Amino acid sequence: MGLAKTEMFTDQQNEIALIAKAFGHPARVAILQHLFKINTCVCGDLVNEIGLAQPTISQHLKELKLLGLIKGNVEGTSVCYCIDTDNWAKMKNLMSDFLNQDLDLKEGCC
Template structure:
């Protein structure tokens, strides 16, 4: 398997790529939507809401947590998850800056 050579790209380029990757699976998007809709920490109902097996949900939660978009608190024998508000705002700023770029040429060059 080849190397990604992420060191040759800027921190911003790597961050955008990482966020795009985490949004690249509909289960992770569904998890985020549910966390926003409930506006509280969620412990065990994601399996029922999303409709995937617990190990699959856990893997998606791990990916979202690794990127820093969610955080988890241990409560008894379970972990409760919620949106990491500061990191969410930071991610939005990075993505919005990238998406707000406009084409400045006056003619269609391709």
């Protein structure tokens, strides 16, 4: 049915899945990497930087913004985007707990 049965999972599991889904498209990975790389607000270049149409980029930005991973400041006719470092740090805690589960494993079995 294409619909995740979120009610049968914990909040933590659903939240991890939501974040991961945001990272689940190379365009959004590329957008985030570019925002980190230039280390200042990006006003506009993203459409040139990534090779997708303007509405497509706008949609990806919207998703990332909705999750709180990026911020957008209106600056004249353009909008300047940058990483929301506070929320990024919080997100990292959540993901790190999940990714570092292997550290608790004493012995493998197979």
